[in-house]
Amino acid sequence: MTPRAPRLPRRLPEAAAAASDRLVEFHGLWTCDPGMQRVFRIVEKAAQSEARVLLRGETGTGKELLARALHELSPRHSGPFHAISCAALPASLRRHAPRQTRGSRRWLA
Secondary structure, eight states, X not given: OOOXXXXXXXXXXXXXXXXXXXXXXXXXXXXXXXXXXXXXXXXXXXXXXXXXXXXXXXXXXXXXXXXXXXXXXXTTTTSOOOOEEGGGSOHHHHTTSOOXXXXXXXXXX
């Protein structure tokens, strides 16, 4: 059995290519959506504060990427980054955490 060749990145869909003038990249996340671009601006503002941030959402929505961007933009960027999946915590630790949504994961930054 021969090893499989690495997958090449797919081209942008035609609709996204047509809207490429609005395409924004933010720490590895790409979007044309104005709502997501607002999220990027919120992350930039939150990174400059001392506030704790809880990112919630469905699996595969980029919570850890946003958490990493938040860390990289913060004054503490030279320190370590630890992504914590609340779904992976034992029940004894989760009882003190906010209510868990079935099928979702939360990342703390």
